[in-house]
Amino acid sequence: MSEWWTYSLSDFLMFSSRSYYRLIESYNAAIWPAHLLALVAGVIVLGAIARPRQHLQQSAGLVLAAAWGWVAWAYHLERYAEINTAAPYFAATFAVQALLLCWLAFKPGNAAPAPQPVALGLTGLAIFAYPLLALARDGGQWRQAEVFGIVPDPTVVATLGVLLAWRAPAIFWLVPVLWCLVSGATLIELKIGHAWLLPALALTAVLAAIMVSKKPRDLNSTANPQS
């Protein structure tokens, strides 16, 4: 199309908030009780930030990679594509991020110097608080809860916490931060009250990463001191 600059955000919104959350609701119903497994996976990721150990970090990296791969296929490709023609492209970028996270899991030197409160906060919020947003939303129900490893937004926020804790290079941040902008813009157009949250969390993570990157690593407290 030769006139992209004449379009506003609302021109790209193809669906209503009702269709969007109903899609999440039917998806949740279809895969329940996978959410319990996702919660366990989330706790593993959180544990890897709280107790920096190499084996935990490898497990957490692989868990995150699996979560991104699952969301790419089960959510974007199988569900979201029903109402959003851009969803197959989202699936492709999520699959790429899954591969990057596999690499990150085994990349030497990931070790966090020490548990970082901001990283812990981001990942903890994604795993435990994000599902509750469904109840805070006007007309929302617990059946529409957005759960880490099941749908994109909490998965991305949890990943931001891990990337921050591991001082991951910029390339690993690209897709998560872009998703926060895309999803935030979608929620703004859908007039969802917490639309600001995702971009705000991304900004928090990026700023924290910039600040952390200016500090030298404390090699004495790196992960895996005994193994």
Next chain:
Amino acid sequence: MPSTSPSRRHLLASMIAASSGLALSPLLAAAPPAPLLTRPIPSSGEQLPVIGLGSWITFNVGRDPQGRRESSNVMRQFFAGGGRLVDSSPMYGSAQDVIGEAVQTLKPARLFAADKVWVSGGARGVAQVEASRKLWRVPRFDLLQVHNLLSWEEHLPLLLAMKREGRLRYVGITTSEGRRHAEIEKIMASQPIDFVQISYNALDRDVEQRILPLARERKLGVIVNRPFRQGDLTQALAGKPLPGWAADIGCTTWAQALLKFIVSHPAVTCAIPATSSVAHVRENLLAGTGRMPDEALRKRIVQDVERLA
């Protein structure tokens, strides 16, 4: 301005009966429902009801059974109330398939199927039109439009050829939100099209300057999209009391007043509000009946909407 006698009670009764499956009381059943006001398609003289049905966002419900049921009910109500023109596009996600499912179930006798071609490059247009037709479950489209002028130089010859071969009845072009009006005018003036689809409402009135007069001059049908600015206009007016003139033209809601403003323009053939609500489709159809505002009242509507919205 042609007008019909206000028989909203009868129209409403027939709609309720159609949606509920209940028999009308003998008193109501004896009187025929008020017909929707129609306008001739300038190129053929065929009469088309002034209220159509859009599908942007509202019918994109994916595979959700409840959403599909609701969309089907909206279409059932629309046809029962005398509506004919349903408009969609390959750009609208699952909307075409949702419409097709309802068409298959409802088997509307007088459907006017309006769709669009929206793909870069003429060669892919043929395949897209056929894919859209299958989704709609119709033997052919009544109207195909080049969506937002995308690759119009390549698509228009294809659509005009389809019309010549009897595989299509009307050809048109579309734009929205006031985009590329200069190009729209050029095409309107130079190409043998039947319809132009544009955005027009009480606040967005640029088309009154050149597009609508040109449509009359060139004898083109005009379909109006985004009559409520995608719901923003009705939302902005929600809770604001209707001015006294509303009752004079039989309006009980702002949505009806906004629609009457649009379809009372002499160049407009049909407005296509989109909705997922059966109650709203009833309300919209009623805007196509009864008295229409004259020029003085149209100006008053603009003033009031500008003041209140």
